[in-house]
Structures are given as C-alpha cells and as structure tokens.
C-alpha cells in the first residue's frame with residue numbers, strides 16, 4: 001500500500017510554510033482529515049494497521065484517541081480491531097476523559113492518532129487513562145512524521161520522540177520531511193511567514 005500516493009491523491013499532502021502543533025516549521029503538512037473523508041479509504045488504512053497490530057500479537061481491550069486529530073483514525077481502527085473506542089479531549093488545555101467514559105483497572109489501551117509527530121498529544125491521552133488505572137500497551141497512527149521509530153521500520157528514533165521505547169508504535173508509513181525549529185527555519189529566513197494549517201481555509 002502506497003500511503004504517500006493515497007495522501008497525494010486526496011490533496012492531503014500540502015506544500016507551503018506551516019507551523020505544526022509541536023511548534024516546529026515545515027514545508028509540508030499532512031491533512032489526514034482529507035484522506036479520511038472517504039470512509040472506504042479510512043477502512044482500507046485501518047484494516048492494514050489492524051493487521052500489523054494482530055500480527056505483532058498485541059492484546060487490546062480499547063482504542064483511545066486524543067480529539068480532534070485522532071478521532072476518525074481511532075474509530076476506524078477500533079472498528080477493524082472489533083474493540084471498544086473512547087477519546088480524550090482538552091478541557092482548559094488539559095487532556096481529559098469526559099462524556100461518561102470510564103476505564104477499568106488494568107484495561108489494555110492502545111492510543112491512536114492520525115499522525116504521530118513527537119507524540120505529545122498521544123502521551124497526554126496516555127497519561128490521562130493511566131491516571132485512571134488503565135494500562136497503555138501501545139501506540140498507533142496512520143503515519144509517523146519521522147521522529148519516532150515504528151514497528152518494522154529502520155528509521156531511527158530521534159531524541160525529541162516522546163513515546164516510550166518499551167511499548168510498540170504501529171504506523172503504515174514514515175513521512176520523514178525536514179522540520180525546523182522557528183530559529184533555524186530556512187523558510188522564515190527567506191522572509192515568509194509560517195501559517196497554522198487550517199487557519200487559511202486549508
């Protein structure tokens with residue numbers, strides 16, 4: 001499966017000067033929602049991700065996604081894995097389990113995002129369900145932005161990856177585009193201004 005082609009065909013691989021949620025700048029932005037607007041594609045991707053997770057032998061009770069980015073990917077993955085699905089959301093900046101969702105002590109939870117960059121939001125969701133007694137057994141995303149090391153990839157883990165090394169991370173592809181801190185961004189140096197994706201109708 002050629003994930004890059006799927007993103008390009010859906011116009012979900014944007015080119016410009018973007019400020020990512022991690023604070024870094026990049027010439028590319030992945031708009032997963034554009035890929036997932038086709039439920040058939042969402043199912044195709046989730047089925048492939050679920051197969052990786054089953055082949056690995058990971059036992060999962062529940063998939064949990066941090067809203068909003070991970071919602072559709074997580075739901076599709078939970079459907080493919082035939083397991084329970086919950087999500088966390090930010091309340092006053094803090095990732096929280098709301099809406100009557102509860103987790104059991106020792107419940108095996110897989111955290112699912114659309115894209116994992118450094119894994120910041122995924123780790124906030126993980127901390128919240130662990131605080132409530134669940135066990136986070138792994139992480140998943142449609143694609144890895146190139147900082148973390150996914151199961152089956154040779155791409156090395158970078159120091160700013162925040163996912164734990166002792167739990168598996170599943171993704172369908174590495175999107176290892178260059179990313180810059182604002183101080184070192186060549187696009188900023190060339191005089192252009194970084195935009196937050198979504199702020200100009202994209």
Ligand code: ZN
Pocket residue numbers: 017025026182185186187188189193194
């Ligand atoms: Zn920049």
